[in-house]
Amino acid sequence: MLQQYLTVKLHFLNQKKGVIPQISVIMGPCAGGAVYSPALTDFTFMVKDSSYMFITGPDVVKSVTNEEITQEELGGANTHTKISGVAHKAFENDIQALVEMRELFSYLPSSNRDESPQIETSDPADRLVPSLETVIPNESTTPYDIKDVINPVIDDSEFWEIQPDFAKNIVVGFARMDGRTVGIVANQPKVAAGCLDISASIKAGRFVRFCDAFNVPIVTFVDVPGFLPGTAQEHNGIITHGAKLLYAYAEATVPKITIITRKAYGGAYDVMSSKHLRGDANYAWPSAEVAVMGAKGAVSIIFRDPKEAEAQEQEYIEKFANPFPAATRGYVDDIIDPVTTRRQICADLAILANKKQTNPYKKHANMPL
Incomplete structure (x- = not known):
């Protein structure tokens, strides 16, 4: 029985x-x-x-x-x-x-045929967020709490976090913007510098797929220096597990809006809802750094002489530790003032409300499990 x-x-x-x-x-x-x-x-x-x-x-x-x-x-x-x-x-x-x-x-639709729920809100869609002007530390290696970015941007600072005690280097959960339910995905710089690891990739990848299955737009805040290095990660399959997050974003057809707050380095940048994964609107703050890797790591590979590497580090920082090279290549759509972040996201959500995008016909994909 x-x-x-x-x-x-x-x-x-x-x-x-x-x-x-x-x-x-x-x-x-x-x-x-x-x-x-x-x-x-x-x-x-x-x-x-x-x-x-x-x-x-x-x-x-x-x-x-x-x-x-x-x-x-x-x-x-x-x-x-x-x-x-x-x-x-x-x-x-x-x-x-x-x-x-x-x-x-209250955040979820009844089925996959329903749109993301929307309710009346008294929080203005065009509200500016002055606190975002000073949330990013001057030193690029200084941690900060990504929730200090998320909470003031969303409606009434109400964030329903999923798995708050697991893989704390990435934050996921539900919120509302202009009354509409959105899924939030954000690197957490105060835990492991925001690096992606196996657990974070699985956590975020599953959440992104849920949002896509039920028509919930995804807002991504990026501050990621890379994938967490080490034999433990490599031996336990970080390549396959990292691909889960990449696959989830690439497959998703819901509106995808991305804000690069600071670091966006290498393959981890690609995975975090980049323009290369069909991101609909990708923005960078003036503090953003979009590059293959950090300045110190890059010059140490290119220049074997430590003195020469040290001399070239500042030049690398001036050339790449800013969002302008990425903007000129079309990797980001605009460089925005942090205080206008909420206004920009809400405006894009309104524009993308009727977005229709389909993937090629298939029985089902053989995703990297």
Whole structure:
């Protein structure tokens, strides 16, 4: 009976994936084959100290591997929101979880045939944001909080973040601009300098695909110095996982608006909704740096003599550590005053509201899983 139930349920979830938004809220134990039900849904949420998810429980783990571990350590809310990334957020209790679900649903369309929801708002679309003039530090290596860019730009500073405790070097979530739901994707410079790694690529790639499936425009804030280097990343498949984010942006046909706030280096720049991936509107702040890599790294490769490299570094900075070369080549559409960012995005969203773009016919793509 259980097997028949799971077969029917899992088949239904799979068939409706991408047709209607699917959300799982785990309020108690969820073990064995039952875990594949929430795994197939778009978002999974847990309740702290009372919900657990695992394929095999602590007793089985101990008998097979002789490893002693508690339910919480194996598959609790803390584990799945911070380590595995299986759950998208954890709440203090059942009531908070249900209240937050009502809020989340307000951002989502009912199906893939509906447009991104739009509500009345008292926040003017042409509002200027003076705080953005000083949010970027003068020193390019100094971190800042990308939420100080996101919150003042969106309607009423209301941001419903997805996976806030997992892959913190990238920020994703839902907001509204001029009343319309948008998906926000942004590098987080205060964590790992905003570098993309395996977890960040998976997190952002999945979110972008959800937004595209349900007609939610995507606004991307870019400050990325590259992919995180190291043997751990390479050996665990950063090439394939990084391609997931690239694929998601390239495939997406919803309106895509990109703001480069500071660094946009190399392949990581390409992946972050660049013009090369069919970005509809790409802008740069005056503080933007669009280049293959940073000045120090570039001159150390070109010039083997340390003294010569040091002498050439300033010239490289003057030539490339600004948005003008990218603008002259058409990689960005305009260099905008940061204070006008909200006004520009809202205007573009209005223009792109009726955007129609299709991909070539295919049964389905063989994306880089």
